[in-house]
Amino acid sequence: MKSPILRHAGIEFPLLAFSHCRDVVAAVSRAGGFGVLGAPRHSPESIEQELKWIDDHCDGKPYGLDVLDPRNISTAGEKERHLEEPGGADFA
Numbered sequence: 001m002k003s004p005i006l007r008h009a010g011i012e013f014p015l016l017a018f019s020h021c022r023d024v025v026a027a028v029s030r031a032g033g034f035g036v037l038g039a040p041r042h043s044p045e046s047i048e049q050e051l052k053w054i055d056d057h058c059d060g061k062p063y064g065l066d067v068l069d070p071r072n073i074s075t076a077g078e079k080e081r082h083l084e085e086p087g088g089a090d091f092a
Helices: 004-009 020-028 044-057
Strands: 017-020 034-038 061-068
Touching: 017 020, 017 044, 020 044, 020 061, 034 044, 044 061
Parallel strands: 017 034, 034 061
Antiparallel strands: none
16 A cells, blocks of 8 residues: 555555554554654653664654643643632633
């Protein structure tokens, strides 16, 4: 199966694998899919170590990094509210 999206992503198969395990990410990418490392639990230092390991084990194949952005688009531009304030459960 060949398609523009596969060519654009640099992969052979329409397989995306999201995992917290660097071994799975590297194996999927090496096999022609697109491995994605889930990073929300990692510190910046451990992300750097994991990405270095994946770089060393994915044979130059593309892979991704899944991160979370805690900002809420629906409240963009509002003043930051803190948890201790009444009704201030939103994060900026």
